[in-house]
Amino acid sequence: MTTTSFDFDTVEVRDVSKHYGRRRALAHVSLTGRGGEILGLLGPNGAGKSTLLSVLGTLMRPTSGEVRYGGKLSHEIGDALRGRIGVLGHDLFLYGDLSARENLEFFGRLNGVAALGARVDRALEDARLTDRARERVSGFSRGLRQRLALERALIHDPRLVLLDEPFTGLDDASCTALADRLRALRASGVLILMATHDFDSADGLIDRAWCLHNGRAHLLDAPAGAESLRDRYRRALQGAQA
Amino acid sequence: MIGVLRAAWVIARKDLVVEARSRELLYTTLFFALSVVLVFSFALVRGADDLDINKAVDATLRSQMAAGILWVGIAFSGTLALGRTFERERQAETLRALLLAPIEHTAVYLGKLATLLVLMVGVELIIVPVVGFLFGAPLAASPWILIGLLGTGTLGFAAVGTLFAAMLVRAHSRDVLLPVLLYPIAIPVVLAGVRGTAAIFAPEADPATAFMWLTMLVFFDAVFVTLALWTFGPVMGE
Amino acid sequence: MVPALLLVAAVVLVGSPFVVNGAPYEASMGIVSKIFYFHVPFAAVMLTSTFVSGIASAVYLIRRKPMADYVALAAGELVTVFGIFVLVSGPLWARKAWGVWWVWEPRLTMTLVMWMIFAAYQILRRFGGPGTDVLGAVVAIFGMAVAPFVYWSVNMWRGMHPQTSVVPTLPESMRDPLMWCMAGIFALYAALVLVRARVERNRAALEAAYIALED
Numbered sequence: 001m002t003t004t005s006f007d008f009d010t011v012e013v014r015d016v017s018k019h020y021g022r023r024r025a026l027a028h029v030s031l032t033g034r035g036g037e038i039l040g041l042l043g044p045n046g047a048g049k050s051t052l053l054s055v056l057g058t059l060m061r062p063t064s065g066e067v068r069y070g071g072k073l074s075h076e077i078g079d080a081l082r083g084r085i086g087v088l089g090h091d092l093f094l095y096g097d098l099s100a101r102e103n104l105e106f107f108g109r110l111n112g113v114a115a116l117g118a119r120v121d122r123a124l125e126d127a128r129l130t131d132r133a134r135e136r137v138s139g140f141s142r143g144l145r146q147r148l149a150l151e152r153a154l155i156h157d158p159r160l161v162l163l164d165e166p167f168t169g170l171d172d173a174s175c176t177a178l179a180d181r182l183r184a185l186r187a188s189g190v191l192i193l194m195a196t197h198d199f200d201s202a203d204g205l206i207d208r209a210w211c212l213h214n215g216r217a218h219l220l221d222a223p224a225g226a227e228s229l230r231d232r233y234r235r236a237l238q239g240a241q242a
Numbered sequence: 243m244i245g246v247l248r249a250a251w252v253i254a255r256k257d258l259v260v261e262a263r264s265r266e267l268l269y270t271t272l273f274f275a276l277s278v279v280l281v282f283s284f285a286l287v288r289g290a291d292d293l294d295i296n297k298a299v300d301a302t303l304r305s306q307m308a309a310g311i312l313w314v315g316i317a318f319s320g321t322l323a324l325g326r327t328f329e330r331e332r333q334a335e336t337l338r339a340l341l342l343a344p345i346e347h348t349a350v351y352l353g354k355l356a357t358l359l360v361l362m363v364g365v366e367l368i369i370v371p372v373v374g375f376l377f378g379a380p381l382a383a384s385p386w387i388l389i390g391l392l393g394t395g396t397l398g399f400a401a402v403g404t405l406f407a408a409m410l411v412r413a414h415s416r417d418v419l420l421p422v423l424l425y426p427i428a429i430p431v432v433l434a435g436v437r438g439t440a441a442i443f444a445p446e447a448d449p450a451t452a453f454m455w456l457t458m459l460v461f462f463d464a465v466f467v468t469l470a471l472w473t474f475g476p477v478m479g480e
Numbered sequence: 481m482v483p484a485l486l487l488v489a490a491v492v493l494v495g496s497p498f499v500v501n502g503a504p505y506e507a508s509m510g511i512v513s514k515i516f517y518f519h520v521p522f523a524a525v526m527l528t529s530t531f532v533s534g535i536a537s538a539v540y541l542i543r544r545k546p547m548a549d550y551v552a553l554a555a556g557e558l559v560t561v562f563g564i565f566v567l568v569s570g571p572l573w574a575r576k577a578w579g580v581w582w583v584w585e586p587r588l589t590m591t592l593v594m595w596m597i598f599a600a601y602q603i604l605r606r607f608g609g610p611g612t613d614v615l616g617a618v619v620a621i622f623g624m625a626v627a628p629f630v631y632w633s634v635n636m637w638r639g640m641h642p643q644t645s646v647v648p649t650l651p652e653s654m655r656d657p658l659m660w661c662m663a664g665i666f667a668l669y670a671a672l673v674l675v676r677a678r679v680e681r682n683r684a685a686l687e688a689a690y691i692a693l694e695d
Contacts, residue, residue: 109252458629
């Protein structure tokens with residue numbers, strides 16, 4: 001376990017906007033999450049999902065508005081905040097020239113993970129990559145890299161996990177395994193924010209979801225009867241476009 | 243949270259491990275430096291007379307050319323190495339991953355700088371003897387000052403170059419912009435390096451002048467390494 | 481503020497031919513030396529502008545005040561504009577005075593290097609894509625910081641060769657016209673920086689209005 005002096009239970013996005021000149025990526029987005037939840041960001045390509053995740057991951061400063069972690073702003077907390085956030089981006093953040101084990105060890109060291117060897121072994125098991133631990137990542141298929149990238153994002157046991165299209169490239173068994181993993185994380189008090197297109201995998205997994213359209217976030221209504229996530233999303237999208 | 247120096251060491255060690263395996267960057271940079279030296283030699287040396295060791299006037303000319311060609315080789319190959327190092331971090335956006343780690347951003351700068359320095363020293367260990375061989379330059383005259391010039395000059399160039407290359411990773415036209423931005427700022431380094439080296443290589447060696455240039459390089463390094471350390475955090479952490 | 485500056489600049493510059501005409505000829509160069517009364521102020525303004533851009537950039541990097549960025553951009557552009565004048569008038573003078581188009585003397589060389597750095601600054605800001613305001617700020621800061629080193633190194637380099645630059649001590653009769661032209665050209669510079677910075681600020685305000693309109 002990593003020892004940290006800072007932790008938080010809630011994340012608040014307050015009226016966050018982000019523009020590049022005249023192009024707006026996010027417009028007055030507000031949402032809140034707490035540990036032990038899985039939240040979904042749904043929307044068409046270019047709607048701003050990745051931008052919102054970047055802002056939450058402290059990679060980007062919003063043009064206006066603020067993000068509070070346990071009530072505090074990121075610059076008030078300092079560099080230690082990043083030790084409580086795990087990010088799985090579109091571009092997996094893996095070094096192709098290193099082996100799976102070396103990638104995990106490298107990021108583990110940077111995060112100051114204690115008992116690194118055992119932790120890396122566990123991560124490789126969770127990714128079901130133990131037998132390929134010493135192979136270079138450049139030889140892995142997209143799906144294998146995705147599994148490894150997830151474990152890299154979780155190696156330091158973060159409180160806030162940001163996932164950008166985590167189901168991409170995964171076969172059916174891996175999707176189920178990922179969903180189980182996320183449920184286990186939720187049970188241990190982690191706050192997960194997931195941007196995805198994969199309604200089938202996300203259905204039943206997500207507690208609350210927002211539809212992003214033109215940079216604005218619209219909360220999906222609670223399911224009416226046996227309504228699927230896809231239906232709820234379409235309803236929200238129609239409402240947004242109206 | 244681990245400390246800055248330890249984080250820099252972890253990053254540098256990772257890069258050096260990768261490099262030690264394939265040695266791709268070392269070989270390509272080295273051969274590029276050799277090509278530059280050859281091309282400039284053909285461009286500047288007028289003929290066999292210039293290389294006649296019995297002619298005193300030409301001995302001075304030779305030492306000047308040797309110094310100039312050496313530093314041009316260092317500057318060009320250094321720029322290549324910079325571009326390639328950060329190109330690697332662009333794939334899979336790993337530079338972002340480094341900035342996401344709970345370490346001070348300056349650790350990323352220091353780690354990358356250390357790797358580049360090791361690489362360039364490796365290249366210089368070959369290039370300097372090669373230039374000495376081609377031009378009959380007296381490498382053993384004032385060896386400490388020569389090492390000092392190479393060390394401080396390489397550090398100055400690498401300090402500014404690492405910052406600029408990191409900054410430009412996500413910019414458009416970054417391959418062209420890096421030399422365009424770096425070379426004017428590196429002019430004092432190259433000038434000092436060349437003049438200092440020429441003073442040592444000259445038939446009537448002038449270590450005092452070389453030492454004067456060395457002093458300037460030390461000042462340059464002090465100012466620009468400090469500036470780079472100050473500005474790396476604000477510019478990378480958007 | 482701006483109209484007052486422009487008025488001062490206009491008065492000074494309109495009067496300058498008369499003032500410059502009244503100054504004595506410099507011994508060796510004759511009438512060509514009169515270019516000095518414009519070349520030097522433009523060079524002084526150019527160097528000042530590099531420091532304005534560098535300092536404004538540092539303020540922007542630390543405080544992220546938008547106005548600092550606009551001033552840095554304006555000053556950066558003016559470095560290249562005023563620099564062109566210096567780099568054209570310098571060689572013209574050198575050709576007539578010493579028979580060569582270019583002299584590797586510290587000030588002229590420093591001007592050339594600064595010009596190149598800030599031309600690159602403009603290229604970066606125009607073609608680099610998003611986020612180049614911060615990148616540009618670093619370039620301007622480094623450009624400002626390297627100016628003394630370029631001067632120092634070229635000076636040491638030239639120390640081995642005969643000096644061909646103008647004597648620094650000036651007789652009274654030459655100093656007054658020089659100060660006259662300095663005042664006018666500095667006033668012009670100040671006006672241009674303010675106007676250009678304001679244009680940038682208006683552009684940003686326009687874009688903010690565009691965004692606000694969509695809300």
